[in-house]
Amino acid sequence: MTATAQARPPKVVATGISKWYGALEVLHNVTLEIHQGEFVCLLGPSGCGKTTLMRTLDGLILPDEGSVQLDGALITSPPRQAAVVFQQFGLFPWKTVSQNVAFPMVLDRLPPTQIDEKVKWAIDLVGLKGFEAAYPDRLSGGMRQRVGIARALALGPELLLMDEPFASVDAYTRELLQAELLSIWERFRQTVVFVTHSIDEAITLADRIVVMKAKPGEVLHIYDVPIERPRTIASVRRHPAYEPLRAKIWEDMLTGSGREM
Numbered sequence: 001m002t003a004t005a006q007a008r009p010p011k012v013v014a015t016g017i018s019k020w021y022g023a024l025e026v027l028h029n030v031t032l033e034i035h036q037g038e039f040v041c042l043l044g045p046s047g048c049g050k051t052t053l054m055r056t057l058d059g060l061i062l063p064d065e066g067s068v069q070l071d072g073a074l075i076t077s078p079p080r081q082a083a084v085v086f087q088q089f090g091l092f093p094w095k096t097v098s099q100n101v102a103f104p105m106v107l108d109r110l111p112p113t114q115i116d117e118k119v120k121w122a123i124d125l126v127g128l129k130g131f132e133a134a135y136p137d138r139l140s141g142g143m144r145q146r147v148g149i150a151r152a153l154a155l156g157p158e159l160l161l162m163d164e165p166f167a168s169v170d171a172y173t174r175e176l177l178q179a180e181l182l183s184i185w186e187r188f189r190q191t192v193v194f195v196t197h198s199i200d201e202a203i204t205l206a207d208r209i210v211v212m213k214a215k216p217g218e219v220l221h222i223y224d225v226p227i228e229r230p231r232t233i234a235s236v237r238r239h240p241a242y243e244p245l246r247a248k249i250w251e252d253m254l255t256g257s258g259r260e261m
């Protein structure tokens with residue numbers, strides 16, 4: 001962890017979380033501290049419990065053992081400070097871009113003028129100006145995910161939980177969205193927890209990478225990414241720390257999934 005991140009107060013503290021589904025222990029004694037304004041990526045083999053861990057951070061599921069705190073308060077239900085972005089966009093096909101972005105705020109009964117303002121701001125931020133009245137089926141995968149991101153950002157979240165948000169788009173769009181997310185995050189410095197299967201994506205985005213192993217889901221290693229910001233995809237790939245870090249994480253991933261090199 002960088003000295004500056006360590007100096008900040010912890011935003012999210014997960015302590016000794018375990019979660020069972022029937023006889024299956026999905027998470028085992030997961031302890032994790034995420035600092036204010038930190039960008040943390042969760043990486044690990046399929047089924048190791050990344051989504052389950054994210055849901056405990058968002059208060060959607062409660063751990064069987066251990067606890068999660070946000071700003072020092074125990075999480076027992078989805079907190080207002082957090083917003084979630086999923087892999088499958090989660091858009092309503094019968095609502096326009098604006099209506100999709102507005103939806104959580106309408107549920108929250110925010111005043112309509114405030115909603116309009118926030119919707120406009122978020123749509124501009126993700127580069128969807130001009131598409132406010134479009135329906136999702138008229139949008140590319142990348143644009144749909146921009147709507148998902150705008151919907152989360154419009155809430156002004158302090159904690160942004162992103163579960164494989166770029167896994168459903170093509171490789172080019174994925175890099176574009178990574179660059180856009182980085183530039184938004186450089187401006188606002190929300191605390192971000194981002195799940196990915198891609199080592200490259202994790203190194204590009206994260207301050208720290210939490211590598212998990214499966215059966216049961218546990219934290220295997222936590223790596224600092226010693227690559228200065230602002231970053232571009234090119235600057236990350238050129239950095240001398242990139243290849244050695246990539247190789248170490250790759251080895252962890254093989255260990256974590258139970259496979260040998």
Ligand SMILES: Nc1ncnc2c1ncn2[C@@H]1O[C@H](COP(=O)(O)OP(=O)(O)OP(=O)(O)O)[C@@H](O)[C@H]1O
Nearest residue numbers: 021022024026044045046047048049050051052053
């Ligand atoms: N509601 C549920 N009931 C029973 N088992 C579940 C439930 N949700 C998840 N699981 C199981 O828990 C384990 C972890 O699932 P989870 O979705 O958290 O993994 P993941 O790391 O996000 O996987 P992926 O990379 O494929 O998204 C898996 O074995 C899954 O089948």
Ligand SMILES: [Mg+2]
Nearest residue numbers: 050051052163
């Ligand atoms: Mg998952």
